[in-house]
Amino acid sequence: MTPTRRAFLTAGAALPFLRGPARAQPADGTLRFGLSAYPPNLQPWVSTGGAAGTVKMLLHRRLISYNAKGELRGELAESWSRDPADGAWVFKLRPNATFQNGEPVTSTDIRWNVEQIGGEKSTAYMRAQFQAVEWIETPDPHTIRFHTRQPVAAFPDWFAGYNMGLIWHRSEAREPVGAGPFRIAAQERGSSITLEAVPNHWQGLPKIRTVNMVVYADENLRAAALQSGDVDMIEYVPWQAMSAVEADPRLKLDATTGPFMDILFNGSKGPFSDPRVRRAVAHAIRREEIVKAAFFGRGAVLEGVPMVQDTPWYDAELAKGWAYDPERSKALLSEAGFANGFQTTLLSTAQYGMHKDTAEVVQQHLAAIGIQCELRLPDWSTRVSQGQRGQYEMAIHGVSADSNDPDGLTPIFDTTLSPSHGRSFALQAPRTVAALAKGRGEFDQAKRIEAYKEFQRAALEEVPLVTLAWRSQGYAMDRKVKGFTNLPGALSTLSGAMLEEAYLG
Amino acid sequence: MRWLLRRIGISLALAWIVATIVFMTLHMVPGDPAEILLSTGGVSPDPAAVAELRERLGLDQPLLDQYGHFLLGLTRGDLGVSLVDEYPVLDEIALRLPRTLELILAGTLIAVVIAIPAGTYAALHRGGLFDRIASGAAALLLAVPVFVVGTVLVLVLAQILRIMPAGGYVPLAQNPWQHLTLLALPSLAIAKGLAAVVFRMTRASVLDALSRDYVRTAHAKGISPTRVLVKHVVRNALTPVLTVLGLHMGTLLGGTVLVEYVFNWPGLSTPLLRAVEARDYPMVVGIVLTISGLFLLINLIMDLLYAALDPRIRTA
């Protein structure tokens, strides 16, 4: 087994000479990567989607990131722990870390970043979370202590998202100086970005010297570009192309079931304010059909709260809590006073095939229990807008948790948060929300597990949303691309960071 | 000259009306640029962050103020910057318009080279085998959607035979051969529909010219049939064909969306589509203004060309 670059780093930065041979790769270390979309912009803290995330993670360093197994590992932080005395989270920075301009990475920089993200004028994705940071101490240039208003068990995970790239505190607004291994060599708005390795990076050169990212918005063409050899690697492999990739001896597929599809409800009015009706919906859908029709079998049935199997939070019984049972659905409907069903609408979008296909299958199954719904398929932006404003009754949504920790489900399940297209609208699920809060503040593993089991039980009854199916998220690449791993589960969207460990062999 | 100035004046007024309609409609369309940007990737943004971004982008100002601001910029030749990444709209257009024009010109060239001779031949042998086959082929070309043709071309040429790249763009200066290879498929796809239209138009126009008295006169002079065909039939039949061609080229300016999408050609249509999706108001208005301006320019050129080709119009 080839030791990874990371292994060397943790083995000791004191042995820089060891790094040389391990990175001696073919001179033409250029990786051609097929992006699914052009990053709207590359502002480090603003959420601008997965494609932007992939680029941003190569330009910037976070405090913490994930290793190939999905475990936390230090990036700018060497170590971290919670101070049992005052409950502060303490991060030790790597002393040799520098920004791309050669300035050292200090606790002042990190403090400034966090203050900006949580600031009054912030548009950052993690703005709300970091506003929960009460004060920050920087006892020395390589130590930083965070005091949160409430205890947060998954606090380190907050630093691992791709919108948490940390920049030099004296950066110009338009030219953030990061500490990542790559910088932008060339870009053409809307079509391509070329990244080149930073020559004097504090961790040395990555194995790949140049990443040439080309946008292929059409998924069929993206797959075709890989198959014809135009690119070495693509993200978001279309499901219909996965078997062709697997069958091609030149190519390999690295897929994980991370994101999932769900149904959101407008709980402010109509039948869906009644949890029994929502549960009737949950039991009415044969999810295998969604997996087959929308994802060409590349996914898995999801009949409960989305917990990854083999994690402590997973419970085989609870995972089947919303199993297909149309009789039960009908009974629940009668109980709620809708024995003869009702008319409603289902919001989705025609812009993305999976949203449309899922909606079509859901429509069919709801009709079978007497809920006749008319499809509303506007463009994605209208869908977002209507979702945010509660201008719908039911909506199809596809999402990924923020992390594999159950707390990563909070933005999806906590309906007391601000109205969003990604959450049910004005829906009452008090027990679910309470259980989530409990788990968030709990540091004892056994109690956390219990809290999140309670969360699952509550959610199954209160139905803040109905989950439908896991969907496969895949990277496909030429077999000569090595060292890249698709991170497991919800972390798949963070896999772009693994490009710095990839090499062509 | 006065006629020309008048035409230019009318064109400018039309472009302004179109830009205003687009500006106003866009703001009426549901969806908020700040909200959409911060929701990219399906995440749920903090409403406070959205509000902050709206303020920063000036979207919280009254619509009329925004319109006034836009008009003011327009008088200075400034189309503003993208709401998404502050990229100047004019730069984006300057980068991408030439590529769309190249695609349209290449497609038109292919269409004309194939369709005008074919249309003439079909008209000369009206009802014959070629006429029937070509008319059928034209219907087929019109009927099979461009995204199907594109996908099939990519599947066969790029994925199965691997003799063509699947799509993309390389600047001419960087690699001329590759540039042309990449241009081939999308311009064929553009030519597809256009060739069908030009074929039908040429056929009808040549048939019409053939029945004209001056063609009989030409034959009565005892000149060769080829000369009759070239100087009297095709030359006269070409005028209406050119008008139709010009009109279609104008329409293509904003209509290459599917081709650009299917072949990953970074022209002007894709950013237009993206900008509408992102509700990137300045970008949409800027591109529409450019497209309609060009459309009007092409119309003007076509009128001038028409006059050059048909002396009867020149004096009128």
Added chain:
Amino acid sequence: MKKLWIPGAIVALIILLAIAAPILGLADPVRQDIANRLAGPMAGSPLGRDEFGRDVLSRLIWGARTSLGVAFASAIIAGVIGTAFGLIGGWFRGLGEILTVRSMDIILCFPPVLLALLVVTLMGPGAGTLILVLSVLYLPGFARVTYAEVLSARSLDYVEAVRALGAPTWRILFRTVLPNVAGPVLVQLSLAVASAVVLESGLSFLGLGVVPPAPSWGLMIRGARATMEQAPMLLLWPCAALTLTILAMNLLCDGLRDAVDPRTPAGRRRLRLVDRVFPGLVPAPAPRSDAVLEVQNLTVEIATPRGPIRPVQDVSLSVRAGETLAIVGESGSGKSVTATAVMGLLPPVAVPVEGHAWLGGKDVLRLSEPEMRALRGGPMAMVFQDPMSSLNPVHTVGAQVVEAIQAHQKISSAEAWAKAEELFKRVGIADPAKRLRVYPHEMSGGMRQRVMIAMGIANNPKLLICDEPTTALDVTVQAQILDLLNDLKRETGMAMIFITHSLGVVSEIADRVAVMYAGQVVEQGRVEEVFGNPLHPYTRALLAAVPEGEEPPLGIPGIVPPPHNFPVGCRFAPRCRFATAACEAAPPPLEAIRAERQVRCIRWHELTPTEAVA
């Protein structure tokens, strides 16, 4: 009309299928059966199942309902509103024009996809929105077509007349103008429907069209594109349906255009010149005579769906050098066909099946096309009726004359231009050097005809055929042209055939005259003899009816019978007040009563006793 039949039937069939969808006993087009996803042909589903396991055949037919419904609805809406706009704009001009026709330019400025995108995002996708978008997109087409037609209809005589009578505007518009624009609008309608079917598929592909699960061809194609590698047939069916519909609509549209446009009558191909061979004819020896052109027993046959017709039958004529022969007769008498047959300019459907036409020892009816070409414009030239339409509008008149010169004389361009200038001088065009560079539309009618004559005499022809060269001109110019032709004939000694319906012109220009009726020569002789003492009742009627020599013979009741309906006996008998049973029994022969004097009437002895005695 035959051309409308087949495509009309196909379109009708498709529409019928779409309308009948609910009663055809098809499977439910929206019922999913994921277990049979992408299944091939199976019991009850001859075309297999789609990506949701829905029946493809059923979706195809129900899809026709949606696709065609949208297409027809939008085309008709656009047609009605657009036509109204065009009518208003074209009739009232001024502000109405700006509001209805000029405003259409705004729509044209919009990239169609953007327009669709904006409207759909504003109103939400669906069939209704789609119809709205498509009608808006097609509106300018209808408005422009109608506008142009109304403008030209405004100036038509009958419209002017109705207007002068003070009829109310709406009445003129609906009763008089609308029927006139109906043809082009109908063609535009079929074009719009065909194009709407295609656009529907494109917009549905972008997710801007019909809302699933309702079937439409565009949605089917969109769905099938994703599964193209697994189930390519799914892509084939909707594309095939689309192609068939477009093809049928196109053919229907072509047929409509032909039916509506009088200029391109269906099935008639004019002036397509290919070498023609007349099988089974033994070459006959050239007659020994001093005639420049000797036509013997010429019969021209045209194949029509109702069987062959003979617009010219058994015509014999001759003309000597320095002599002018006039051929006179009403429209449809076959005089022009005779001339075009001699020139070898008959349309391909018309074939000279019998007879000879000798010109300088050659039978021009039996020459190959290249040999004919050497004669045309050279030894034998022709001047046509309407100089405006007979001159090519896009070339200068000089270039057109030079072209004629260079076709037969191997001289340089400069020499040819000099010669053209000379010719212009000779036909009496003042300032010839300047006039050479002028376009036909910049000249007066008389000048244009002089250009045509210059072209005709450019290569010193032995025979000049003039087909009603003065009809389109006013009286004073007519006289000048006749004088010019007379002078030219005298100077060059060429033979001239002069086709006209005007007896006055005949007396002014001709030495001899042949009177034609219904494809036959009925009387021939020297002008003074024929006019002084007409033998045939038709000639007499002609002379009697035309005191001024300007009007068509009003005095003769009835009309010239059409070629497919010629009487068995004497063709003039039905209109002849002297007709007897014998006249109608058998065709009368052309009787030569003496040299250069012939008549085709069995009763001429009785009717003109003086001549019979002489």
